[in-house]
Amino acid sequence: MNTDNHRQDVELARCTRLLNHGPVTIVTSQHDGRANVMSASWAMPLDFDPPKVVVVIDSHTLTRRLVEASGVFGLQLPAVAFARQTLAVGTSNGVEIDKFAAFDLRTFRGRQIDVPMLADCVAWFECKVIPDDAQRHDLILAEVVAAYADSRVYSHNRWHFEATPELRTCHYVAGGTFFATGEPFEVQATPPAVTGSSAPQP
Template sequence: MKHLQDVPLAKAYLLLNHGPSTLVTSEHEGVANVMAAAWVMPLDFDPPKLMLVLDRNTWSRHLVEGSGAFVIQLPSRRQAELTVDVGSCNGGELNKFARYDIATARARCVEAPIIEGCLAYLECRVIDEPHNQQRYDLFIAEVVAAYADERAFSNGRWHFPDDQLRTIHYQAGGAFFATGEAFQVAKG
């Protein structure tokens, strides 16, 4: 077919990796961390569940396994630099909250910080699936609380009043794009 080019299989994930970038916060025994994660997806509606790929070599993995909880946050375009920063260093080696002067509050239902200024928050409790966690680094979690900035999400829909209040989507190598304009198609 015209205009198609092969994509190396090792880079095939980039074809799907344009969902919103997320920040994951976790805490265990008074130690907290934040990391960037692009591989988060919804799994079920009722009760709401999601999946998160959490590499076994990350500090966040240690905290999530200890606490059984985490918070997914959707950063805005104004938080793109922060997203790259927290995704480029190891929380086991430094306190990212102090290093990047991150303003936080407490999550509503789980023991973890939330990052102020994000567009949406999903508080999650891990559904223990040792096989998936050990073999695939895949965590399944139930969403126990969800809330969003009403300027960008209301009545069950995303709407972006200005460029700074858009979700961001990580591609690779520090490259992002912002969510585009919303549109609706009438049912036929």
């Protein structure tokens, strides 16, 4: 899987849409020559414009230490084809091993932040931490300063996984089990039934 030629900018004001469906994420971080990578299921959008995200990062992790020291992190969405690595970086400890080397992870340098980003993902957010008291709950708030996605599966502000199912995003459950993102469907909002005081009088 090589996504290097497929990374395409996503308009910042619409970029949280990439994360709206609740896929698992991977956080990359770097400070003072030391880098790390961990998966994070608990990440979601917080605001549209400027785009913000919130990620739960345990205070005991190396990632947390690097993120607090540098004030930046990379947040990326792995595809089904990258699930094995997603589990691996989520179940190993960056204090003990260099996970990038150990799991043979290809990286490129962030555009706005000095952090390694994972080449074999399908969407990327470069994030700047918004210092906040919520960190005592392990909630890391951040503004997204750059966003891009793999044009094979995301374009015109829409995901389209049909042609490349191996590039679908995924959703972590527990114990090594994931769900792939399933088929899209569209619904129309039901017009409300006419009831109570808002009923037109006959």
